[in-house]
Amino acid sequence: MLKISNLHVAIDDKEILKGVDLEIGPGELHAIMGPNGSGKSTLGYALAGREGYEITAGSVEFEGEDLAEMEPEERAAAGLFLAFQYPVEIPGVNNAYFLRAALNAQRKARGEEEIDSMNFLKTVRESLKSLKMDEALLKRAVNEGFSGGEKKRNEIVQMAVLQPKLAVLDETDSGLDIDALKLVAEGINAQRDGKRSFLVITHYQRLLDYLTPDRVHVLAEGRIVESGGEELAERLEAEGYAFLEAGSEA
Amino acid sequence: MVALLERLAPESTLADDRYADIRRRAHQRLMQHGFPDLKTEAWKYTSLRLLEKRELMPDAGAAAVEPAALPFAADVIRFDAGLVGQAPVDLPAGVRLEPIDPGELVNIDYGDRAGAMAWLNLARFEQAWKLVIESVLERPLVLAMTLPEGFASSVHPRLKIEVATGAEAVLIEQQRDHGAGLVNIVEDIELQRGARLRHVISRRNADSVWVQRTRVSVAADADYRCCALELGGRLVRQDLAVHLLEAGANGEIDGVAYVDTRQHVDWHTAIDHEVGPSNSRESFRILADGSGVGVFNGRIHIQRGADDSHSDLNTANLLLSENARINIKPELEIYAEEVTASHGATIGQLEDSALFYLRSRGLPVDQAMALLKFGFAAAPLEQAEPEAVRAWLNQDLHSVL
Numbered sequence: 001m002l003k004i005s006n007l008h009v010a011i012d013d014k015e016i017l018k019g020v021d022l023e024i025g026p027g028e029l030h031a032i033m034g035p036n037g038s039g040k041s042t043l044g045y046a047l048a049g050r051e052g053y054e055i056t057a058g059s060v061e062f063e064g065e066d067l068a069e070m071e072p073e074e075r076a077a078a079g080l081f082l083a084f085q086y087p088v089e090i091p092g093v094n095n096a097y098f099l100r101a102a103l104n105a106q107r108k109a110r111g112e113e114e115i116d117s118m119n120f121l122k123t124v125r126e127s128l129k130s131l132k133m134d135e136a137l138l139k140r141a142v143n144e145g146f147s148g149g150e151k152k153r154n155e156i157v158q159m160a161v162l163q164p165k166l167a168v169l170d171e172t173d174s175g176l177d178i179d180a181l182k183l184v185a186e187g188i189n190a191q192r193d194g195k196r197s198f199l200v201i202t203h204y205q206r207l208l209d210y211l212t213p214d215r216v217h218v219l220a221e222g223r224i225v226e227s228g229g230e231e232l233a234e235r236l237e238a239e240g241y242a243f244l245e246a247g248s249e250a
Numbered sequence: 251m252v253a254l255l256e257r258l259a260p261e262s263t264l265a266d267d268r269y270a271d272i273r274r275r276a277h278q279r280l281m282q283h284g285f286p287d288l289k290t291e292a293w294k295y296t297s298l299r300l301l302e303k304r305e306l307m308p309d310a311g312a313a314a315v316e317p318a319a320l321p322f323a324a325d326v327i328r329f330d331a332g333l334v335g336q337a338p339v340d341l342p343a344g345v346r347l348e349p350i351d352p353g354e355l356v357n358i359d360y361g362d363r364a365g366a367m368a369w370l371n372l373a374r375f376e377q378a379w380k381l382v383i384e385s386v387l388e389r390p391l392v393l394a395m396t397l398p399e400g401f402a403s404s405v406h407p408r409l410k411i412e413v414a415t416g417a418e419a420v421l422i423e424q425q426r427d428h429g430a431g432l433v434n435i436v437e438d439i440e441l442q443r444g445a446r447l448r449h450v451i452s453r454r455n456a457d458s459v460w461v462q463r464t465r466v467s468v469a470a471d472a473d474y475r476c477c478a479l480e481l482g483g484r485l486v487r488q489d490l491a492v493h494l495l496e497a498g499a500n501g502e503i504d505g506v507a508y509v510d511t512r513q514h515v516d517w518h519t520a521i522d523h524e525v526g527p528s529n530s531r532e533s534f535r536i537l538a539d540g541s542g543v544g545v546f547n548g549r550i551h552i553q554r555g556a557d558d559s560h561s562d563l564n565t566a567n568l569l570l571s572e573n574a575r576i577n578i579k580p581e582l583e584i585y586a587e588e589v590t591a592s593h594g595a596t597i598g599q600l601e602d603s604a605l606f607y608l609r610s611r612g613l614p615v616d617q618a619m620a621l622l623k624f625g626f627a628a629a630p631l632e633q634a635e636p637e638a639v640r641a642w643l644n645q646d647l648h649s650v651l
Contacts (some may be wrong), residue, residue: 048610049610051606072606077612081610088601100489102608141625193496
């Protein structure tokens with residue numbers, strides 16, 4: 001599904017990612033943890049194709065295609081989704097209108113027919129209900145006036161509607177209370193069908209408690225310095241990142 | 251500019267009817283003051299030099315053109331070329347249209363050269379009309395003015411609109427220009443005690459120079475709300491002055507203007523609180539693309555004694571290209587006690603983060619930009635009522651973005 005090889009990414013000529021290697025197979029859920037400033041969000045933005053995140057070396061293949069050659073909207077149409085750490089407010093643009101326009105743009109790019117409004121509304125309503133979000137949000141402007149938790153849950157609603165092949169979730173758990181965290185985790189689990197893959201960027205183990213990741217990676221100073229199973233997340237939670245430094249010194 | 255004067259207003263061609271004295275007086279004032287130039291404060295961002303380069307044909311009146319169909323039920327008055335000729339017959343109950351008595355025009359004073367175009371109107375108008383609204387109108391009343399392709403002369407429509415005590419109306423000015431002439435409108439709107447007027451200006455122009463001066467007076471407890479959608483034109487100048495004359499008067503202006511290459515739009519608004527308590531609110535947005543030029547000058551004046559008044563003025567603007575220009579000037583002058591007044595002004599560009607967010611969801615860059623522009627521009631139109639009118643304005647806005 002996703003194959004990242006020796007990825008170097010620079011922002012304003014400053015190298016943030018310094019050789020990341022990562023492979024995610026179909027249906028797998030990988031978690032990336034790491035201290036602040038380690039490059040976690042940079043990885044998410046680089047995958048989604050944000051301007052200014054320059055790939056200076058290495059490669060990213062998504063289903064065999066070179067991601068670096070694709071525009072952000074082409075990556076979306078190919079099945080890549082990024083849930084933003086800070087979802088952007090779009091004043092004046094109706095949430096339902098935006099979501100349908102996005103879905104149809106993707107379908108058009110893939111040569112599929114536009115979705116009819118009945119089916120669209122049905123899908124959106126189900127997602128909203130499962131995330132315990134008010135349907136009135138559909139009529140509001142995208143993320144405008146949403147609480148922090150509503151914004152994060154809205155990202156999961158978008159994911160559920162857009163049905164990506166690979167979802168990159170950038171700190172979707174930060175700022176959520178425990179109930180909202182559970183809802184988001186359920187929203188993610190509901191999308192796990194054995195084919196869809198996930199890359200979950202997080203600071204805390206608590207989200208992973210609900211998600212049971214296949215692999216956990218630690219990103220530090222622009223490189224993956226440790227990989228393991230769920231137990232790695234538990235160890236990080238208990239000991240912090242200090243043991244990594246101790247390990248590297250040893 | 252002297253040549254321009256002689257060309258636009260040759261004394262020998264002034265019509266000789268019961269308004270003749272009024273026209274002659276206006277002509278003299280015009281000759282005395284001349285036209286504004288860039289040193290005239292109120293015209294510092296908008297030059298009328300374009301008129302000098304134009305070979306305007308002798309006033310011949312424009313050929314009749316059907317206005318574009320509206321997607322809602324309305325009573326339409328065709329105001330082509332200033333309604334020269336007969337008044338239309340199909341007016342709804344409670345609406346009258348009649349010629350203005352010359353006596354009402356005798357003491358008009360448009361001041362110095364800043365008011366030259368209004369003087370020109372008074373020197374050149376053919377028939378001055380009065381539209382009287384005396385009841386609560388069920389359907390929007392539309393003043394439709396469509397200038398056809400090939401329009402290359404000048405028209406100087408002149409209209410007074412009276413909304414009587416207790417009357418209510420939605421009045422829509424549907425203005426479409428496809429020509430390259432001069433349209434020079436003067437309108438006076440009077441809201442009597444307790445009257446309510448929702449005034450919609452929907453304008454989309456080609457190459458004509460379009461100058462419109464709108465003066466609104468609002469009596470006690472009357473409510474005036476303007477909502478404007480200005481979709482560009484070679485040269486458009488709108489002056490909108492709202493005078494809150496008595497306690498309880500309310501005046502609101504919401505507007506959005508979009509300009510692209512070879513377009514210039516200038517909105518000068520003034521809200522004058524002459525007595526308190528009175529309230530006003532204004533929100534105006536400009537989007538400038540290509541080499542388009544947008545100007546917004548919004549003045550709030552709270553006079554001595556207009557105590558306990560409230561006013562809020564906000565203008566937000568979007569530069570969409572390196573060659574576009576936007577000039578904004580909010581002005582707040584307060585001479586009264588116990589007032590609350592606020593103003594804010596911003597000029598910015600489309601946000602990269604918002605554009606990326608939309609693209610990351612699959613929207614191609616053009617569609618994403620159009621959506622962001624629309625989201626920005628549509629805000630002032632939220633105030634338009636009824637909903638069918640708001641939807642119509644949104645549709646028109648959508649068509650240019």
